[in-house]
Amino acid sequence: MNHDSYPDTYIRGILNTVKTVAMVGFSPNTTRPSYFVFKYLLERGFKVIPINPGQAGKEFLGQTCYAALNDVPEPIDMVDIFRASEHVMPIVEDALKLQPKPQVIWTQLTVRNDEAAAVAEAAGLKVVMNRCPKIEYGRLSSEISWMGINSRTLSNKRAQNLGGGFQRMGLGEAGGKKND
Secondary structure: OOOOOOOHHHHHHHHHHOOEEEEEOOOOOOOOHHHHHHHHHHHOOOEEEEEOHHHOOOEEOOEEOEOOHHHOOOOOOEEEEOOOHHHHHHHHHHHHOOOOOOOEEEEOOOOOOHHHHHHHHHOOOEEEOOOOHHHHHHHHHOHHHHOOOOOOOOOOOOOOEOOOOHHHEOOOOOOOOOOO
């Protein structure tokens, strides 16, 4: 896969299918980007499991923090990596040891490791690098455009609403079909 650009259908398909996200490199500091993404994804209905060895055993927004991926007692759909690029390969190797394996490895903005991506893809996982699921969710659900930010999408139709206010808009289905 070309990791310089991802089709919207690829990103939408991932965000519509994953339910449980392990966030490696989570920070309890409310001003850090990992905390913003953690809170945002929780508010959108994802189960987000913080991974940080220095915070293991503590709870954040009702979610127990674990020291490592292999400490998580339930299946993980997506591993979201908030660590520097040189730390991605060991995290991918740990993720591939999980049973069942996660479906997706996602690295945050500025984080890219092509070798780790190739290993994950060879094992059958989808990979997204140098992207933020919070930004992608907001862009694809039209939340960002409702806040006055250019989403590169022109439409005369209001984004579908899944709850109270524009903060609960949905992504729709991967094929552009309406999400029921």
